[in-house]
Every structure is written in C-alpha cells, then in structure tokens.
Amino acid sequence: MSTEVEQQAEHAHTTAWIASVLRARIAAGQLTPGSKLSEQSLSASLGVSRNTLRQAFTTLAGESIVTRIPNRGVFVAAPGVEEVREIYRVRRTIEPAAVLWGRPSTEELDAMEDIIRRARAARDAGSVPDMANANQAFHEAVVALTGSGSLRELMDRVLAEMRLVFHAMASAPDFHTYYVDRNAQLVKRLRAGENELAAAELREYLDAAEAELLAHLEGDAR
Amino acid sequence: MSTEVEQQAEHAHTTAWIASVLRARIAAGQLTPGSKLSEQSLSASLGVSRNTLRQAFTTLAGESIVTRIPNRGVFVAAPGVEEVREIYRVRRTIEPAAVLWGRPSTEELDAMEDIIRRARAARDAGSVPDMANANQAFHEAVVALTGSGSLRELMDRVLAEMRLVFHAMASAPDFHTYYVDRNAQLVKRLRAGENELAAAELREYLDAAEAELLAHLEGDAR
DNA sequence: GACGCAGGATTGTTCAACAATGTTTGGTGA
DNA sequence: TCACCAAACATTGTTGAACAATCCTGCGTC
Numbered sequence: 329m330s331t332e333v334e335q336q337a338e339h340a341h342t343t344a345w346i347a348s349v350l351r352a353r354i355a356a357g358q359l360t361p362g363s364k365l366s367e368q369s370l371s372a373s374l375g376v377s378r379n380t381l382r383q384a385f386t387t388l389a390g391e392s393i394v395t396r397i398p399n400r401g402v403f404v405a406a407p408g409v410e411e412v413r414e415i416y417r418v419r420r421t422i423e424p425a426a427v428l429w430g431r432p433s434t435e436e437l438d439a440m441e442d443i444i445r446r447a448r449a450a451r452d453a454g455s456v457p458d459m460a461n462a463n464q465a466f467h468e469a470v471v472a473l474t475g476s477g478s479l480r481e482l483m484d485r486v487l488a489e490m491r492l493v494f495h496a497m498a499s500a501p502d503f504h505t506y507y508v509d510r511n512a513q514l515v516k517r518l519r520a521g522e523n524e525l526a527a528a529e530l531r532e533y534l535d536a537a538e539a540e541l542l543a544h545l546e547g548d549a550r
Numbered sequence: 551m552s553t554e555v556e557q558q559a560e561h562a563h564t565t566a567w568i569a570s571v572l573r574a575r576i577a578a579g580q581l582t583p584g585s586k587l588s589e590q591s592l593s594a595s596l597g598v599s600r601n602t603l604r605q606a607f608t609t610l611a612g613e614s615i616v617t618r619i620p621n622r623g624v625f626v627a628a629p630g631v632e633e634v635r636e637i638y639r640v641r642r643t644i645e646p647a648a649v650l651w652g653r654p655s656t657e658e659l660d661a662m663e664d665i666i667r668r669a670r671a672a673r674d675a676g677s678v679p680d681m682a683n684a685n686q687a688f689h690e691a692v693v694a695l696t697g698s699g700s701l702r703e704l705m706d707r708v709l710a711e712m713r714l715v716f717h718a719m720a721s722a723p724d725f726h727t728y729y730v731d732r733n734a735q736l737v738k739r740l741r742a743g744e745n746e747l748a749a750a751e752l753r754e755y756l757d758a759a760e761a762e763l764l765a766h767l768e769g770d771a772r
Numbered sequence: 773g774a775c776g777c778a779g780g781a782t783t784g785t786t787c788a789a790c791a792a793t794g795t796t797t798g799g800t801g802a
Numbered sequence: 803t804c805a806c807c808a809a810a811c812a813t814t815g816t817t818g819a820a821c822a823a824t825c826c827t828g829c830g831t832c
Contacts, residue, residue, distance in 0.1 A: 390612035425647035
C-alpha cells in the first residue's frame with residue numbers, strides 16, 4: 329500500500345497538486361471524517377515540504393473539506409446534523425431555481441437522461457458507488473442549467489460534503505435507489521415545459537431526502 | 551503614506567489577518583483591479599514573511615478576489631463583461647429563489663426597511679458610497695432569507711466582485727439611486743405575502759441592472 | 773525594425789529554526 | 803483513589819534564507 333508519489337510535477341503548482349490528491353483521498357473515503365491530518369507525517373509521506381502542504385491545507389479549508397483548529401491541526405470535515413441542514417438549505421434554493429428559470433436545451437435534457445440510464449444500470453447491477461456518482465452527476469447537471477460556474481462550484485462543494493456525510497455514517501442507507509425514478513420524472517416534466525411543476529416536485533423531493541438522511545443520522549448517533 | 555502595520559497579532563492567525571487586510575484594501579479601492587501584488591514589497595510593507603503572505607494569497611485566490619498567474623504573480627481581480635454576466639447569473643438564481651421560497655419574519659422585513667431608510671438618507675445626502683453599502687446590505691438581507699450561510703457567503707463574494715467592477719470603471723454610473731424604490735416595492739410585496747410577484751419583479755430588476763451595467767461597461771471599454 | 777540572447781528580477785518550493793500553544797505524564801496532597 | 807498542578811514533550815504557526823524555474827528587460831546583431 330504505497331502512499332508515495334512517483335511523479336513529482338516538475339515545477340508547477342505543487343500545492344494545487346497536493347490539494348487535489350488530498351481531495352481525492354478524502355472523497356474516496358481513504359481519509360475518514362474527523363481524522364487528523366498531521367503536517368509532519370503527511371509532508372513526509374507525500375514528499376513535499378511542510379510549508380507547501382500547509383498551503384494546500386488553506387485551499388482545502390477554503391473549500392470546507394477540511395477543518396482547521398488553531399494550534400491543534402487540520403481534520404477531515406465531519407459534517408453532522410447542522411451541516412446536513414445547511415446542505416439542504418442550499419440545494420433547496422438553487423436546484424429548484426435552476427429548474428424553474430432554466431431553459432434546458434434538448435442536448436442538456438438528453439444528457440440528463442443519459443445519466444439516468446447510467447443510474448438505472450448501476451441500480452440493476454447493485455453498485456452503490458456508481459449510483460451515488462450518477463445521482464451526483466444528475467444534480468450537477470440540474471444546477472448547470474443556470475449556466476453559472478460559481479453555482480456549479482458551490483454545488484460541487486455541497487455534493488462533496490454529502491459524500492463525507494455518507495462516509496461518516498456507520499451504515500449506508502439505501503439512499504439512491506428510490507430517487508432514480510424521481511429524477512426521470514423531473515426530466516419528463518422539463519421536456520414538457522412544465523417547469524413550475526418540476527420545481528415544486530423537486531422541492532418536495534429534497535425535503536424528503538433531507539428528512540430521511542436526518543432520521544438515519546440521528547438513529548446513527550444514538 | 552505609511553502602509554505599515556503597528557499591531558502585530560501576537561501569535562494567532564497572522565495569515566488570516568493579512569488576508570483580511572488585503573481584502574479590506576481591495577474593497578476600499580486602495581488596491582485597484584489589475585494591479586500587481588508583489589510578494590517582496592508587500593511582505594516588507596506588511597511586516598510578514600513572504601511565506602505567510604503567500605498563504606494569505608491562496609486564501610484570497612480561493613475567494614477569487616485575486617487572480618494568480620503561475621510564475622507571474624498575483625493581481626487584483628479585474629472583472630470584465632464575462633464576469634459581470636456570471637455575477638448576474640448567480641444573482642438571478644439565488645435572489646429570486648430566496649424571495650420566492652423564503653418565509654421572511656417581521657423582524658427580517660423590518661430590518662430590510664431599515665436598510666432602505668438608510669439608502670434613502672444616503673441618496674438625499676448624495677453619498678454614493680453609503681448608497682452602495684446600503685444596496686449591498688439589502689441584497690445580502692434578501693439572500694439571508696434562505697437561512698443558508700453558504701449562500702450568504704457566495705453572495706458576499708459576488709457583491710465584492712461587483713465592487714471591483716465599479717472600481718474598474720472609469721466613470722461610475724448613477725447605479726443605485728434608481729433602485730432604492732424598487733427595493734422598497736419588493737419589501738412591500740413580501741409583507742403582503744405576494745412572493746411570486748416579488749420574485750418576478752426582482753428578476754426583471756436584475757435583468758435591467760445587468761443590462762445597464764453591461765452597456766456602461768462596453769461604452770467604457772470603447 | 774525584427775530576432776535572439778545573456779542578465780536580472782520574481783515566483784515556486786524547500787529547509788531549518790524558533791516561538792507559541794496543546795497534550796501528556798508524573799507527582800503531590802487531600 | 804482521586805483531583806489538581808506543573809514540567810517535559812509534541813505539534814502547529816511563523817520566519818528567514820536558500821535555490822531552481824520561469825518570466826521580463828535591455829542590448830547587440832543582422
């Protein structure tokens with residue numbers, strides 16, 4: 329299990345490179361929420377200076393993937409109930425807005441249906457990670473309807489935090505299977521030009537998802 | 551013109567401190583868009599190491615207050631036409647959404663009217679900066695209706711970028727006077743519970759503002 | 773005037789050191 | 803035994819200097 333880095337990016341953006349490595353490891357669940365990221369050991373194992381690692385940390389802290397406690401160190405973010413509520417506050421605002429006021433092109437709609445197909449395939453194959461990825465891609469596509477890169481970035485951050493929530497949970501709930509069909513329904517509404525209906529249904533959908541997640545989370549904490 | 555720092559924060563978050571200093575200077579227009587932030591001179595004048603200044607830079611770059619060009623340095627962000635469009639893509643999504651689906655308490659509505667009073671006072675006094683501040687506070691209050699800190703942060707960033715746009719313009723247009731009354735109208739609608747109407751009017755409002763800003767910007771570039 | 777090429781300046785990264793804070797350990801007294 | 807306190811230890815925050823890589827400048831050549 330070598331955690332070494334073979335390819336040292338010659339002389340460019342080492343700090344960004346390190347940040348992306350850590351991001352990937354955290355997203356993959358290799359670095360579990362709440363665990364400490366020691367400057368000493370990480371700088372050693374990644375083969376970079378403590379100083380540049382530090383810079384990568386500030387980047388990740390800015391993305392709230394990582395929590396920095398002064399003189400204590402940085403820790404992989406461990407989102408709890410309040411964070412989940414915040415996540416859904418964001419989603420409940422921008423996703424329905426994107427649906428309501430977006431004018432999706434047929435290409436965008438086709439792409440969304442492609443994603444749904446992928447999700448169905450993953451569901452039938454019983455692959456939870458693939459389903460999670462597809463679901464994530466779908467909601468990213470929804471936000472992309474706004475055409476805004478900033479909103480897309482925000483959604484990315486939020487979805488990354490969602491992944492952390494799942495990683496922090498002892499038992500993963502069957503969270504995605506149920507919503508595949510609702511996504512399909514959403515695209516159908518959009519294709520019919522029924523944006524208001526689509527937005528309303530999406531809001532219900534998000535409410536239900538939040539409630540389910542919160543229930544599971546509180547049952548977990550007990 | 552002393553740009554020195556008298557109070558050296560003893561041993562706490564020097565990097566955050568430096569970041570906030572730079573943020574303030576940029577917001578105040580003391581550091582104009584496009585100007586270069588030399589590591590050497592800044593670290594000297596701020597009395598911090600080049601290394602910690604660098605960390606502050608990555609923070610500010612994450613907030614896109616500052617643009618980093620590899621091996622060239624960091625520059626105060628100079629938003630142009632495309633950035634303005636992006637700003638309004640964001641605003642046109644989250645502000646009407648906040649208005650449409652937010653359930654403002656009477657305290658929140660009172661606070662918004664307070665802000666409008668301040669804006670009117672500034673208008674009558676002819677103080678453009680105060681008007682800009684009040685306008686900014688108003689739109690922040692709108693987004694605050696979502697209850698989401700992340701959205702509020704995003705709005706902060708966007709409004710900071712707006713300030714940069716104004717700083718980058720040769721001549722400032724009379725941008726705020728006209729919209730004070732529209733803000734007042736918005737609050738009236740909200741108080742009456744006419745959220746849909748309020749959202750629709752706000753979208754028109756934002757469209758008009760964007761168009762005016764873009765026209766002025768393009769006239770400026772010519 | 774265009775091109776190419778040293779030379780200088782600036783950024784990217786690393787290292788070693790120290791100050792400040794946190795954590796742990798061990799002892800003391802009740 | 804337990805609570806409390808203080809000294810060792812470890813870790814983070816910050817600094818300064820050093821070097822490599824890249825960019826910019828000015829000069830000479832054609």
